[in-house]
Amino acid sequence: MIRPPWRRWTLRTRMVVAVVALAGVALLITDFVAATTLRHYLVQQLDEDVLRLANVGFGRGGPGGGGPGPVPSPLPTATTLPGAAPQPDPTATPTTAAVSDVTCNVQDAPGGGRAPNIPPGLNDAIVLNYDTAGRLTYCLASDVSLAERPRLTFDEIKAHAADPAAKQPPRAFTATSLSGQEFRVAVSHVAGSRSGVGEHYRVAAISLDRVDSTANLMLLIGLGVGALVLLVLGFVAYSVVRFGLRPLTNMEHAAAQIAGGDLTARVPDPDPHTEPGRLGLALNTMLSRIEAAVTARAASEQxxxxxxxxxxxxxxxxLTSIRGFAELYRRGGAPPGPELDETMSRIEQEAGRMGLLVEDLLLLAALDEERPLQQSRxxxxxxxxxxxRDAHVRNPQRTVELAGFEPVCVLGDEHRLRQVATNLVANALQHTPPDARVTLRISHRGGEPVDEPFELPVARDxxxxxxxxxxxxxxxxxxAIVEVSDTGPGVPPEHASRIFERLYRADPHRARSHGGAGLGLAIASAIVKAHGGRIELATAPGAGSTFRVLLPLAT
Structure with a gap:
């Protein structure tokens, strides 16, 4: 399916074209209405003039326009006018036929004056008199030839004639000449007078050429001015739309930068008081969240x-140790006796160590899946x-104390909570000197807000x-609060922030003569988090360390 061209236009182009098109239609309608109104007004003025030429027994205003006025002087007959055309046969009676063609050469009265009854300034006018038999008896023209007279039959003349006896004024109407020229025409029925003028029909006509020319000129001027207005409006609309859509352009650039890998790109200075500005703020918020999510994902992948x-x-x-001892046995390097027993013992130790590591990894995987824990008091x-007690059995030479003997109960998995306490104590014993003291303290905090600071075992601050x-x-x-404190050297600041990460150890060389695999604290923090609790570390150089576990108290 072929899309129309306008569907591929930009939003800026569509808006400008829409504004210019609507304004163009409005201006076009306004021009036509103005030209039509002007023509209607000019035709009304022309009707007054043509009615004045044809009026007999009425003033300029017609009925209600001041009442009957003076009867104009009777028009002279055609025979009294110099150069008048010969008249048709008096015996003819063209009651239904078209008026005979008669050439009227009289444009001005003798002596150079304007012809009677055609006021000065009234151009393109013609006055025709017909007797009751339909013969043309008189013509008078101003700036128009008789050949351009309105095309009317005598029946039409009588039908449009006003009756003076009924005090009915003539009515103007439009008629067309033989050449297609339009006239406004008025016909009056003039009764005979004592001055010798017989009963006749007076036809007054004024051409509409000047009215049409004026209206057309008005229309052309309006169209020209409208075109100029549309050009200015198009430029202004383009500038306004461009300025209004600038935030969208900024969003486009920001999105392109984001797509190019620059996650710090933002929409500059969005205005919250405008719709594009609010959209820019929302986009910046979304981009910030995307940046945080991508950064977190990258950190997680790392x-x-x-x-x-x-x-x-x-x-x-x-595995390397087990394989080495097995290869030693295969080659006969460990003959039966004490050496073989020691080799088998080392294989057993390494297998147990590997089993514990696998169990710890499986435990972390299970905690990551957020499987439901067993709940008991x-x-x-x-x-x-x-x-x-277990710490004394494993390390009888170390000092491990219990402080606080008030029973404190929580809801949780007892086996996992024992694992938390064991890992924290084992971590303290493993990373402190032999003469350091380890203290396990149990307490609780009630419902009232209490600012209970950490107490470091050495500095007591x-x-x-x-x-x-x-x-x-x-x-x-x-x-409920579980605290494990030691009087060791404390955790170095560069390692404290990563202390709960999996497989993280402060020893960069991975020396295993001291320390485990780096999963003890990670497992403890995962178990505490699964119970809806929190584990914290407070430490200072030379002041020892305190691990505090906070768990919701059982009610």
Missing amino acids: RLRQFLADASHELRTP VDLLAVAADTV SGPVVAAVGAELDAAVPV
């Missing part, structure tokens, strides 16, 4: 790539006591929260 690389690295290490004090994961909890909501 973290995913790093996670896959780290996970592959973590899995490759025990969990006593956090009992969980904390068991965690401290309110430390800043440098990292946090989870939901924002209202200060007025009752929450």
Whole structure:
């Protein structure tokens, strides 16, 4: 299907063309109405003149225009006019035939004066007298030849004649000459008088050429002025539309820059008081969200790539160890006895380490899928006591204390919450010197707003929260608080903000003599977040670290 050309026009072109077209139609209608009104007015003026020429027994205004006026002087007969044409046969009676062609050469009265009854300034006029038999008895013309007289039959003349006895004024009408020229014509029936003028019909006609010329000139002037107005209007409309659509052009440029990869492009200075301006503001808001989403996606993809690389690295290490010990056994490097037992023990340790890593990764994947957790009433004090007891068993040489002995209960998965406490304590034991003290504290905050700052174990000052994961909890909501504090050196600032990332470790060389795979804190934060809670870290150099877990309190 072929689209019409105007469908391919720009919005600016369509608006300008529409404005100019509507204005052109309005101006054209105005010009025609003005020309028609002017012609109607001029015809009315012409009718007054032609009625004055034909009027007998009435004034200029006709009925109601001042009453009967003086009867004009009778027109002289054709025989009294110099150069009058010969008259037709008096015995002929052309009652229904066309009026005979008679040449009227009288344009002016003898002596150079204007002919009688044709006032000065009245041009293109002709006066004809017919007797009751239809014979042309007299003609008088001004700036028009007799050949151009209106084409009328005598029956039409009598039909249009006014009856003076009934005081009926003549009425003007339009008639056409033999050459097609139009006249305004009035016919009066003149009774005989004592001066010797017999009963006759007077036909007065004035050409419409000058009226039509004036109306046409008015129309042409209007069309010319209208064309000039349309040109100016088109230029003004184009400028106004261009200025009004400038925000759309800016949006187009911004969208092109965004498509080219520049996510920082925005619509400059949108005006909120205009429709395009509000559209620009909405577009800027959308672009900001798109930029944030794309940036977050890029960061997520980067973290995913790093996670896959780290996970592959973590899995490759025990696999390499297992493969090396197996190859050693295959080549006979570990004969039966203590060496073989040690080799099998190392294979078992590396397999267990790899199994734990896989389990942690599967747990994170399950938490990412937001699978529903088992919900039961969990006593956090009992969980904390068991965690401290287990830490003493695994690290009997370390100092791990329990502070706060008030039972605090939450709704959640007990196994996962135990895993959170275990990971936090294990992280503190793993990244602090042997003489550092680790404290596990259980408390709660009631419904009233309480500004409870962190207490760093060494400095005992309110430390800043440098990292946090989870939901924002209202200060007025009752929450259970689990704190794990240590008196170690604290977390370096360059690592604190990424402490809860998966497989992240402060050691850039991935030394595994100390530390795990970097999943403990990531698992703890994911479990807390799945319970609708929040985990925070406060630390300062040389002042130790405090991990605080906030969970909604069971009611």
